[in-house]
Amino acid sequence: MTDSSEYTPPKIWTWNKESGGRFANINRPIAGPTHDKELPIGRHPLQLYSLGTPNGVKVTIMLEELLALGHNGAEYDAWLIKIGDGDQFGSGFVDINPNSKIPALMDRSSEKPIRVFESGSILMYLAEKFGEFLPTDPAKRAECLSWLFWQMGSAPYLGGGFGHFYAYAPSKIEYAIDRFAMEVKRQLDVLDRRLAESEYMAGAEYTIADIAIWPWYGGLVKGWQYGAAEFLQVESYENVQRWANLIGDRPAVKRGRMVNRVSGEPSSQLHERHDANDFDTKTQDKLAAGN
Numbered sequence: 001m002t003d004s005s006e007y008t009p010p011k012i013w014t015w016n017k018e019s020g021g022r023f024a025n026i027n028r029p030i031a032g033p034t035h036d037k038e039l040p041i042g043r044h045p046l047q048l049y050s051l052g053t054p055n056g057v058k059v060t061i062m063l064e065e066l067l068a069l070g071h072n073g074a075e076y077d078a079w080l081i082k083i084g085d086g087d088q089f090g091s092g093f094v095d096i097n098p099n100s101k102i103p104a105l106m107d108r109s110s111e112k113p114i115r116v117f118e119s120g121s122i123l124m125y126l127a128e129k130f131g132e133f134l135p136t137d138p139a140k141r142a143e144c145l146s147w148l149f150w151q152m153g154s155a156p157y158l159g160g161g162f163g164h165f166y167a168y169a170p171s172k173i174e175y176a177i178d179r180f181a182m183e184v185k186r187q188l189d190v191l192d193r194r195l196a197e198s199e200y201m202a203g204a205e206y207t208i209a210d211i212a213i214w215p216w217y218g219g220l221v222k223g224w225q226y227g228a229a230e231f232l233q234v235e236s237y238e239n240v241q242r243w244a245n246l247i248g249d250r251p252a253v254k255r256g257r258m259v260n261r262v263s264g265e266p267s268s269q270l271h272e273r274h275d276a277n278d279f280d281t282k283t284q285d286k287l288a289a290g291n
Contacts, residue, residue, distance in 0.1 A: 022168040026086055031098065037090030041108075042077025042274055049079050049093060050103035052261030052269075054159070054215035054225075055119040059103045060273070061211050061256030062126050062133070067276065068252045071130045073109060078259045078273040120152045123208040133208045144202035147194075147209035155216050157183045167226040181232065184220075188237045191217055195239035199246075210247055215257075218244035255279055 018024040041047055046063065050056035066074035081087045081102050088100045097104040097117035105122050107114040107129075116125045124145075127134035135141045162180035165173060191213070194201065201209040216225075221237060221244050223229035235241065247253055258270040258279065270278055 023084075024170075026083065026089075031094075031100065032089075033091040033094040034086060034089040035091070037087075037092055039090070039092035039096070040077075040079055041106075042079075044075040044077050044274075045073060045107065045109035046076035047079070047106040047108060048076050048103060049081050049096065049105075050260050051081050051083055052257070052259060052263075053102065054155070054219060055101075056103045056260055057215040057257055058119045058212050059105065059122050059126075060259040061215070061253050062123055062208065064252035064256040064259075065211070065250075066126065066130050066132060069132060071132070074126070074130060075276075076273070080260050080262070080271050082262075118152075120148055120212060123148065123212055127208050133206065133211065135202065135205065135207065140203060140205070144207045144209045147201045148212050150190075151209070151212045151216065154187050157187065158216055158220065162228070163226045166228055166231070185232060188217065188221070188232070188234070188240060191243075192237040192239045195243045200243070206247075210243075214244065214247045214253070218247055222248065 015029045018027070039047075039049060048059060048063070050059060052060075060078060063074050063076050081093065081104075083102060087093065088097075088102060093104060094100055096106060096115045099117065101117070103117075103119055103122060105116045105125075107116065107125075116122050124134065135144055157180060162177070162184045165176040165180060169176070191201075198204070200206050201213055217240065219225045220232070221229070221234040221240050223234070229235075258268055259273045260271065261269045262271060263269070273279075
């Protein structure tokens with residue numbers, strides 16, 4: 001081990017200093033709003049409050065895929081939530097998601113608006129609402145949901161574990177990086193073995209399981225996350241690479257990845273989305289919406 005410092009946990013943990021790292025300014029051990037702020041409401045039935053992180057991208061991909069199939073009821077407004085600025089702790093956002101995490105969705109298509117939070121829950125809600133991307137055959141449905149929940153349970157090891165200690169922590173801790181790198185590579189092997197026998201995660205059909213997993217693990221093997229592609233030797237997972245390219249080539253996926261995105265090339269960012277024509281508008285005013 002390269003970290004020779006020893007830490008003895010206190011009998012009772014107290015929050016008496018910032019944890020350090022990239023997100024120290026928004027980390028806290030309590031829930032609830034920090035300030036009053038109403039959320040904007042657009043003209044479409046579905047109102048999404050999000051950011052173009054992997055969890056946010058899941059939902060914008062799903063919505064764009066539904067629209068591509070002709071479901072006009074899936075039209076949506078995507079409002080930018082700047083988590084670095086603490087927007088997720090505004091009272092309006094907390095009313096939708098008490099856990100203060102993006103994405104959060106309000107469905108205003110009925111008399112009483114319905115709130116939906118947690119990205120996997122939103123995918124299931126939309127799949128059932130529109131009858132798409134979730135098989136009805138019991139065996140196929142079970143396979144799809146198993147992989148959906150696999151992603152929900154596994155991603156914290158990738159993002160909050162490996163990603164945090166490898167890319168964001170204030171100091172490099174060998175034990176932590178080794179522990180989570182080992183788990184991420186095991187997860188990639190799980191995916192690679194599955195995709196060696198199946199075109200998509202749940203079988204021959206593209207489902208919400210693919211939509212959930214691709215932004216995290218597809219993005220990882222494409223080299224978009226944490227600058228860790230070489231470190232994790234992602235090129236060795238040939239079946240995941242094949243699948244990542246297959247999903248990434250879908251037009252709706254390309255559009256969904258742009259929405260609420262605030263990093264990368266300006267031409268790849270659409271900070272807020274209120275109309276399908278927004279993707280065709282490349283003026284700096286449109287690209288800077290939400291700033």
